[in-house]
Amino acid sequence: YFSMIDFFVLSAAGGFAMYWFFFRNKKQDQPTFKKLTVTPVVERGSSSGFINKMKNTNRNVVVFYGSQTGTAEEFATRLAKDATRYGMKGMVADPEECDMEDLSQLTEIENSLVIFCLATYGEGDPTDNAQEFYDYLQGGGTDLDGIKYAVFALGNKTYEHFNAMGKYVDSRLEELGATRLIEVGLGDDDSNIEEDFVSWREKFWPIVCEHFGVQATGDDSSIRQYSLQVNEDLPKEKIYHGEISRLGSFNVQKPPYDAKNPFLAPIIANRELHKGGDRSCMHIELDITGSKIRYESGDHVAVYPMNDPDIVERIGKRLETDLDTVITLTNVDEEASKKHPFPNPTSYRTALTHYLDIQSPPRTHILRELAEYAEDPKEKEFLMSMTSSDGKDKYNDWIVKDHRNILAILDDLKSLKPPMDHICEMLPRLQARYYSISSSPKIHPTSIHITAVLISYTTRTGRSVKGVATKWLADKPVTDGKTYTVPIFVRKSQFRLPFKPSTPVIMIGPGTGLAPFRGFLQERDYLKKEGKPVGETILYFGCRYKAQDFIYEEEINQYLKNGSLTKLHIAFSRDQKEKVYVQHLLNKNKEEIWRLLENGGHIYVCGDARNMAREVHDMLERSVIEQGNLDATKAAEYIKKLQSKGRYSCDVW
Ligand code: FAD
Structure with missing residues (x-):
């Protein structure tokens, strides 16, 4: 994805940062600064929302978070707590619950500062709770002259749009006239985001001290929040017994169901998909009868595990x-x-x-x-x-x-x-786990299917570890006469079949990356049986051994037989001496790929974000260069255009 974290510029404050960094634990060496005087209570009710709250409670630091899995919120909380160590007073705020137009009024508070901890989600998107703020900034924003800000971005380098949201907000705020106190922090979850955060924060606070003329209080002791x-x-x-929000919601269920009010879906099927070997992949069916939950092929289902x-x-x-x-x-x-x-x-x-x-x-x-x-x-x-x-x-x-x-x-x-x-x-909050739904509502309107690999490994210290959600699901068989339920909600995705069924599609999904394509195949098969003109449907699948982990083999063969699946390119990585992956097969089929692209085809990639998706991207680019006779720059533009038109989509994790 993107560049490295060593992005930080050691500016004028840099020398001071180093000084603080080395000596901060020695009280006698602490630099002395004038103490910040927090603005006294300003007239109440003069402005609405978070500004008002800041004024009424003598706060001068607000930390907004855009969080999908809780990490950005946690970092925001830590920064707000930090503020008290410098005689400032911070609060954490959810942009979704604030009128972000009020940001310009921050100048009414003396020595004020706004910090953003913003995660990037999916394909360079804002998190759900930061979507409105993002739209607002894109739609224009407001004059932010006099506002001091800092951004720490949370992302993952394996994804193409590494930290797109944090970088966007950082540069947009500057365009609107706000003053950046420190270079945007680029947290990389693929490596060690905690380390990135700690390093950024150690540079950040000395800059704040210098800028506002405040000093560390010297009291580094633990602060209890509750x-x-x-x-x-x-x-x-x-007493709460696991409900996410409303007390008793697990006893009396009421639609609509969402992240705060999940539906307790009974498990109606749970079977092993692997035919051998020591790994396990589960096919799970969740009953959504009567829930009014609707989904489309390509959506995700979220599961709250125990x-x-x-x-x-x-x-x-x-x-x-x-x-x-x-x-x-x-x-x-x-x-x-x-x-x-x-x-x-x-x-x-x-x-x-x-x-x-x-x-x-x-x-x-x-x-x-x-x-x-x-x-x-x-x-x-x-x-x-x-x-x-x-x-x-x-x-x-x-x-x-x-x-x-x-x-x-x-x-x-x-x-x-x-x-x-x-x-x-x-401890941070336990997060819901997402799964690419592996069924189509055309065939299964009352159930949602999951295809999940059981996480299981032994640590260097010899401890045996199992994945929280996958172990919990694995322990819920449907055979022992008991009905197990799973708290779920559906999250809409952009991963969609083409509007016209006649459009050709190429689906690349090794391992559990096959999940959404099982839904796509069900859908195309259904449409074909209805007599609709269905375009070419090509699947790239890969697994280790044909005899062990070729999941849904019978179903796939059935689609091949009846023509709903036009072509299957399959890579068994370990069935021969040389390892073969889907990327290699793509390399062999550049002509076919180019032909489909030129015929308006759509390409879908699902599964491993770390290696597979990136290598597939490279292969596609190579196809376009060789078959389309384009140079590297033009080929990259071609691919970008495919992405922006929704003709090249990734669902990777
Ligand atoms: P956790 O308890 O969360 O443990 C996972 C963590 O364990 C990893 O992050 C890693 O740090 C560590 N770990 C795992 N293996 C090893 C190892 N060998 N050695 C050392 N450490 C290890 N998963 C599917 O199976 N199918 C899907 O269709 C699917 N779709 C997804 C769609 C989206 C949009 C997203 C975001 C994720 C998807 N996932 C899917 C992944 C899924 O959400 C879970 O992350 C996965 O099931 C593991 O959850 P868990 O609670 O069992 O494991």
Whole structure:
């Protein structure tokens, strides 16, 4: 995707940044600055929304987030907390809930600053909650003269439009007259986004100090955001049991269903697709009868999983906490828009099972807070050493590469005794998992199919790890007389069959990348049987061994036989000495690809974003160069045009 993070320009403030960086932990060496005086309360009601709130609560820093999986929101929260360490006062805000036109009024607040933590989603798109803000900026925006801002972008280099959203906002704000305090931070989730964030932030705050003439308060101690209340004797119906938003929504289900109100879909099929080998791929059917949920081929279904009860139990034991204690965690900042870290009141067990991500390796701010609870000074120092950018190699090695989750850390550092409520406050929210729907509503209007590989691996420390969602789904057979349900919602995608069925299509989907194409094939087959003129339908599929992981083999062969699938190009990577992948097959079929493109054909790619999608892109470009007699620049333009016209789409993860 894009360029490297070493983008940062060490500007005039750079020297100072280095100074601060090396000496910030030594109190006596801290630079002295004038203390910031926060504007006193300005007349209430003079402006609406977030500006008003900032004025009324003496805040001068607002951190907006565009978040799809929670990371941008988490970074925003950390930056808002940071502000207090510099005598400033920050708040986190969701652009979806704010009138972003008010941004220009930030100048009414003395020494004010706006920070954006913005993730890029899909093909260079904003996240759902930042879409309106994006449209607003694209549609013109407003004069932002006098506004000070900073952007930290979150993205993934394996995707073509690396950090497109963050970069766009960063340059658009400048165009509108705002003053950038620091070069946009480019977080790369493919490498180590935590490290990128920590490095950016270590450069950012010294610049803020210099710009506003504020200084670090020197109080680096942990800041608790939530206060704990233990609720005894609460009736069951007053306690959350995993609902995402509305209490009781899992007992009395009401449409419409969305991310905040998922539908509990019964699993009506769950079978193994692999015929051998030690890996597993599941075909799951979810019943949506009566839910009023509609979907189209190419859409995604989101699943809210539950954590492994065994891990939950072990965390409870290790921290000597009764997991059935019912608690409420309330934000000590009464003005904060987020009152609780997750739905409250609930039990520790429910929080660890439904709401918290207990299986990902924790980020450095968690290690920092954990360090406070290490009784052994060596363990404390060890944890602290991983939290600055000096310690990034150690963090990478011990946490990331070893895949140490919170339980593994607690098990390996015996003197750590954090209280359970602080653990619950620190850990990020457990996120829904997305799956490319592998059915067509034309054939299956009342069910949604998923094709998912069970994640299973052993870490370097010998711990066996299973994917949260895929293990949870794997443990839900339909044979044992019990009906399991899964909280789901559908997310619309741009991955669509051509409007006219007569348009030819090329589908490239190795492994589980086949998922949406199973839906596409069902749809084209249905239309053909209805007597519609259906264009050429070509599928590229790849797997390791024909005898083991050729998923949906019978169905595909049936479509080949009846002509709904015109051609199947298949690569079994390990059935011969030389590894063969779909990319290689594309290379052999450049003529066919060019012919279909020139006939108005559409190309679809689904599956692995890291290698496959990129190599397929290169192959396509090569086809266009060789067959279309275009030079590299013209070929790239040709491909760009295909993308913008919706004739070349990727659904990769
Ligand atoms: P998690 O608990 O989330 O664990 C996954 C993590 O484990 C990885 O991120 C990686 O850090 C680590 N990991 C995995 N394997 C290894 C290894 N061998 N060694 C070390 N670490 C490892 N998945 C499908 O199967 N089918 C689909 O159709 C599909 N469609 C998707 C569509 C979209 C739009 C997106 C965003 C994702 C899609 N996914 C699909 C991926 C899916 O959402 C989940 O990420 C996947 O099922 C794993 O979830 P999990 O909770 O089981 O694993």
